[in-house]
Structures are given as structure tokens and as C-alpha cells.
């Protein structure tokens with residue numbers, strides 16, 4: 001057994017322990033330091049650094065703060081004049097929790113791989129959706145006319161991204177409803193070609209699978225793409241599973257349907273940016289759209305809200321991928337910080353019951369009540 005030390009939260013430690021057991025790994029967690037309340041236990045870190053038979057230390061926090069803990073460990077090691085090897089827990093494991101989708105060889109990343117990569121990116125192949133849920137976080141029910149992504153412009157953006165990052169650990173192909181775009185298979189294949197190491201998923205409500213072209217399924221299967229089904233009350237779960245199984249596709253679908261969304265917009269734009277960002281579930285859902293990337297989809301898609309309601313939610317629209325100032329290795333840091341648009345996101349979200357086919361949208365479907 002190879003012994004490792006782990007600096008992580010209770011949750012990530014438990015996750016890693018389960019993963020090691022699942023993979024029947026040679027690694028064993030011998031020492032651990034909990035960082036749920038911030039990392040103050042330097043005594044325990046010192047113990048790990050000086051333990052004689054530790055292969056390496058793993059940083060496994062559940063936020064994008066690996067470098068913070070790395071510098072703390074290094075400082076401690078320097079003070080004690082010890083050499084220490086540090087690895088980072090692969091971000092995909094934290095995101096996916098489905099061990100069967102994961103290659104255990106990739107569990108522990110070296111610094112240089114991690115620093116030049118980003119954890120997650122999603123993009124649309126269409127802004128349209130067949131389900132048009134009330135309060136759709138990507139504003140798909142407010143989109144008028146056909147708005148499919150232009151393949152060549154998107155490909156150019158992906159190639160530019162490849163110049164800027166070594167890897168994107170998780171890529172999700174989304175919409176709207178991706179199966180509305182007949183070119184979905186080409187998007188899947190090109191994503192795999194440009195980012196061969198990524199875990200790629202296509203996110204669908206599953207309702208169009210029955211009518212989908214076999215060629216699209218083939219491209220998904222051959223390019224090692226997982227289908228994530230967003231299970232809404234209207235979705236015939238058994239039918240969807242039957243199709244996915246028959247097509248021999250890798251998939252994820254929950255057992256319970258989503259019956260609630262959260263309203264999250266504060267139209268006054270006066271939210272405390274730090275608090276809104278800290279409490280935000282979307283802050284790691286980095287988004288690519290028309291030559292720009294952003295921490296989340298909101299700043300790049302809120303234009304649909306503005307157009308539909310004749311509003312003026314004015315936000316800086318993402319990072320220009322083609323800015324000459326942007327260099328390889330900069331995106332991780334730039335994407336993991338609050339953005340101007342956070343002031344339009346409420347700190348206290350409000351639940352709304354899920355409802356499909358809502359074309360007569362109302363601002364209150366997104367905006368929390370002003371107190």
C-alpha cells in the first residue's frame with residue numbers, strides 16, 4: 001500500500017476514500033487535515049510533512065483554492081526544511097461523483113497540469129429549447145426565432161481556448177436543448193478532437209431522443225461522451241433510459257424529477273458582490289459564448305432578458321478570448337473570481353415550482369421579491 005496525506009474538507013475526504021475503495025487502489029489515506037473551517041491546523045500539516053513513509057500530499061478542497069493550501073504546505077515545509085511532493089485531486093471527481101465514468105489513473109494531478117487547465121466549461125449548441133421552463137437559468141424560453149450556434153465560429157473559439165489552456169477537465173455541451181441542433185454530433189466529435197483528455201457530457205431533457213438521428217448517437221458514443229438527462233416531471237424516464245440503453249450510450253439520470261427552480265435575480269443590481277458570489281451555485285459553471293468566456297452563463301445570456309422585458313441589466317460581458325493580453329495559464333484565475341454581474345444576483349434565492357412551456361414569461365419568474 002502506498003500511503004498518502006490529504007488536506008481536504010470532510011466531504012472531499014470521504015469522496016476520495018470511497019473512490020480509492022471503488023478502484024481498489026494501491027493508495028491509502030494515512031494522514032488527513034480537515035479544512036472545513038479554514039486551514040489552521042499547521043501542527044497536523046507538519047506531522048504529515050514529516051511522516052517518513054508518505055508518497056505525496058493531496059490537496060482536496062471543494063473550492064477552487066488549491067493554490068492557497070499548496071502555499072500553506074510549502075511554507076510549513078520550508079520552515080521545517082523538508083521536501084514535500086504535492087498533488088491535486090482531479091476536479092472531475094468532485095463534480096461527477098460517478099466513479100464508473102472516471103479513470104483512476106487521473107485521480108491525482110501534478111501542479112503544472114492543473115495550473116494550465118480549467119476545471120469546467122459549458123457551451124450552447126443552440127439557445128432554443130423545446131421545453132421552455134419557467135425561469136430557465138439560460139433564458140431559453142425568452143429566445144425568439146432559431147438561435148443555433150454557428151459551428152465554424154464556435155470551432156475557432158475552441159481552438160483559441162486550446163491555445164489558452166492545457167486541458168478542460170469537464171466540458172458540458174448544452175442549450176437550450178442540444179438535440180434541437182442537427183449538428184450536435186459534429187460538435188461532440190470536434191470537442192473530443194480539440195480536447196482529447198476531457199470528460200465530455202451532453203446535457204439534455206431527453207424529450208427529443210426518440211426522434212434523434214442515429215448518426216448523432218453514433219458520434220456521442222464514438223467520442224466517449226456521456227449523456228446527462230435533466231429529469232423534469234414531463235419526461236418519460238423509462239422511455240429515455242430504454243433509448244439510451246438501446247443505443248449503448250453512457251448516461252446519468254436522477255431517480256427523482258426536478259420539481260423546483262430557484263429565482264435568483266435582483267433587478268436593482270445592488271447585491272453585495274462578494275456575498276452573492278460566495279453563495280452562488282453557478283460560479284463554477286464557466287461558460288463559452290460567441291468569442292467570450294465568463295464565470296457563469298448569466299452575463300453572456302442576460303441579453304435575452306433585456307430584450308424580452310425591455311430592461312437594461314447592464315453588465316460587463318465576459319472575457320474576450322481574443323484579447324492580446326490573454327496568455328496561457330491566465331484563465332483559471334480570471335474565471336474563478338466574482339464578476340460585475342454578481343450584483344444582479346440575489347443572496348437569498350426563492351424557490352418556484354417547475355413549469356414547462358412558459359412562453360408568457362414574467363420578470364418575477366427570475367427576480368426575487370424586493371423586500
Ligand code: SF4
Nearest residue numbers: 129131132133136176
Ligand atoms: S429544459 Fe428547461 S431549464 Fe433546461 S434549457 Fe430547456 S428551458 Fe432551460
Ligand code: SF4
Nearest residue numbers: 280283296341342345
Ligand atoms: S453573476 Fe455571479 S452570483 Fe450571479 S450566477 Fe454568475 S457567478 Fe453567480
